Amino acid sequence: MTRVLFTTAAMAAHVRPAVPLVKELVEGGHEVAWYTGPEFEETVTGTGARLVPALAGTEFGNTLARAGGKGRGFSGLNRLVLELFLKPIPAYVRELAVVFDDFRPDVIVSDHSFRAGLLVAEQRGVPRVAFSAGPLNLSSRDTAPFGLGWRPSSSMPGRLRNRFMNWLLYGIVYRERQRVLGRVRADMGLPALGGYSVDWVVRTCDRYLQTGVPEFEYPRGDLPTSVRFVGPTQPEEDGTAPQPTWWPEVLRARAAGRPVVFVTQGTIATGLSRLILPTIEALAQEDVLVVATTSGHDPDTVLPAGRRPDHVLLAPFVPYGAMLPLADVLVTNGGYGGVQHALSHGVPLVVSGTSEDRMETNARVVWAGAGISLRTDTPTVAMLRRAVATVLRDPSYRARAQALQRALTAMSGTGRASAAILAAAAAGRAPTSGM
Template identity: 50%
Template sequence: MTSILVTTHAITGHLRYATPLVRELVVAGHDVLWYTGRAFEPLVVGTGARFAPMTTRAGADAGARDALQSAPDRAGGVGGYGTTVLEVFVRPVEAFVADIDELIDSFAPEVVVSDHSFLAGMFAAERRNIPLVAFSTSALHVSSVDTAPYGTGLPPARGPLGRARNRLLYQLVRRVVMRDPQREATRIRAALGLRPLPGFFFSWPQQIVDRYIQSSIPEFEYPRRDLPDSVVFCGPTRLEGLDDWKEPAWWGRIAQARATGRPVVFVTQGTAATDPLDLLLPTINGLAAEEVLVVATSGGRDPQEVLPADRRPPNLVLEPYIPFTEVLPHVDLMVTNGGFGGVQTALAQGVPLVAVGDSEDHMENNARVRWSGAGLWLRKERQTAEQMRDAVHTVLTRPAYRARARELMTAYARFPDGARAATRVVLDAATARRRGAH
């Protein structure tokens, strides 16, 4: 049995990516202690792990998620991350480390597993020379001479001019856009007695971890000649659904539509950026007169409040939630705001995409959808009904999108169980004889 300390931000999406891994570790008989916000205790306990709450001293609970949603500069892009990154991801680090230090003293973990943006978990493990594994909750967050900075949504650029572009953009991001978070992160490392690290602080995890689990496949990622050896592609973990979810009474409409040649379009509003005027209602309105079946989720909102039943077009089914793993094997296209897990799950099923928006980390996920050739990216957060209708029509009628999604499905099939693969990575790191062994 291995003692494993898991540390995550108190943000729903970050916990969702950790849940399958933690459950797999517990089932395998390991002792897992999970440090996160108090609001998530039921989720943690449900995995079989023990729960360690963030303290009042750390000044964070489930509020990190609220900060992400209410940040005044939520509009997207690198600039859109500035204030949020400083206040949510950097400033609380020292208080989190104080919490984690006490857990290390009492629990004595043999390995620390941290979400890729939770600097406190990584810094605490580094200070104690404990094997460290990070797991990603988004598109690959690794700086490279071949790529623009994370958050710009720019595709890779080849050749000397492209590399010059990338160098310039990294300097701009580090010294201007992310100047304050960079300075604060540098100050915190010094205050914690840690060695200075070169480069942009977004890239520091790759310099200190033993392994970096990327819950995706190489074919979905930009090529990088300088990809660190620590990065391990494990494929997507199976996103957890509701334990009591059952097929609703209307479920047979999906099979009926496909049997008659009507495409099935799945529309997901997401769980963070949930304004139905951005994506959900424009898509519903744009497809109302089309020969398709629209299966849509409202991001947890009451469907009756989003669109009363007497105003819904006859080709629409609207639910608060449908597990991706249940619906995606039966659809022809997914319309999404670009959540990482949803995009991965869709492509693993060979489903092409219409991706909308550039808020939060969705910009980078959506940019890879376009770059991979598996779908369209409509960059503006709010689209018109006509724009959504035209985008859906384009992807449905041009075989290249589905063909590329099918190619990626074959690539994803090489990674049939992301949680089990990630578990092996964690246990390998825990049994390494010395830090840095690969």
């Protein structure tokens, strides 16, 4: 039996992707403790793991809510990273010192953005594994800095561009990150590191598990050997959730060959005027069936039945696992998990969003040929109409999405990830030292 300590930021987008992996380890007979926000107690205990509440992070969700959609572009993303992930590290480290002494883990697995767990593991000399549920965030001679949404380039001019922009952003614009993390490492008695701080997680962990497949990620000639692609890790859906009453209409449309457009705004930026309502207006005169999830909002409040077109179906919740196989295109704000879920069903996309890491996720959708990015948080009706029509008309988008589906299916996801974690624990067990 291996004792595994998970540490994740108290955000659904960081907790939910780890659920299938934790379940896999627990069902394999391993003991798992999970350090995250107490609001996720039901999620954590539902996996069979033991919740260790992150009391130092009680303000995490509030800070994110106050930030709203301000994480747009690299400057906004930089502010979010500093306030949400870096400055609170010392408080998390103090709590994790107690957790470590109580649980005595054989390996620590951390959400890649939650550095406190990895720092404690490094200090204590135990194996450490980072788990990323977003686009790969590393500097490279072949890619521009994370957050710009630029296409990769390994040509000589491209590498000159990349080198300059990496220096400008990581070395100048983001130097506060470097200073904060350098001070944390010094205070913990850890050795100073050179290079860019964005790469320190990969450089100091035994394995870096990247969800998804290489075919969706930019090629890098300098990719560290510790990076392992593990495939899809979508959480299982609640099989008891009832289907909407209008579900037979979806099945009839599918059987008749009528295009089905599935629309979702995501789980964080849920203002329905950004994407849901403009898409409904954009497709008002089109011969398609529009299915939209209102992210918990009452459909009659969002769009009263008397004003709702006959070909528009709304529900507070739509089971993605059942809906995606029936969809011809997904219109979404571009959250990484939702994009991967769509691709795992071979569904092409129209993506819209620039906040947090969506700019990078959506740029990869375009680079992989699996959809169209509108590169804005507030697309116009005309933009949405053109994009949906193009994806429905051009079979290359579905062909690329289906190719990515095959690549995702070929990887075992949670099985591959759990094997890497256990291998790191077995290979790297070492005596621990006091803090």
